[in-house]
């Protein structure tokens with residue numbers, strides 16, 4: 001197996017672009033598919049922006065604390081898994097399907113919610129997380 005390392009080509013979408021953080025996590029078609037699927041699953045509405053803006057945006061939302069934490073965790077998981085997919089492709093030549101990544105992330109988030117579902121904060125955001133866990 002021959003792995004070609006080429007900095008001017010994104011290994012996830014094959015576009016000829018500089019592999020910047022902005023491309024990899026925001027503009028890339030692969031990241032867009034993951035993000036759209038997760039936004040659809042969580043029924044939250046956040047515009048695709050640079051990563052540090054997203055955290056600011058979450059902070060400013062009039063959401064309950066638990067929901068903010070879940071959405072921030074969702075974003076963190078997304079960045080982690082896209083980075084992993086990029087590294088697997090780049091260094092192992094293994095292509096991770098975006099749909100498998102989405103499944104993995106939703107499973108992780110549901111697992112986390114399950115651990116905290118009896119907390120007061122979670123009870124206050126029940127409708128939000130019940131929607132994710134059913």
Ligand SMILES: [Zn+2]
Pocket residue numbers: 010011012013014015023024027028029030
């Ligand atoms: Zn790309």
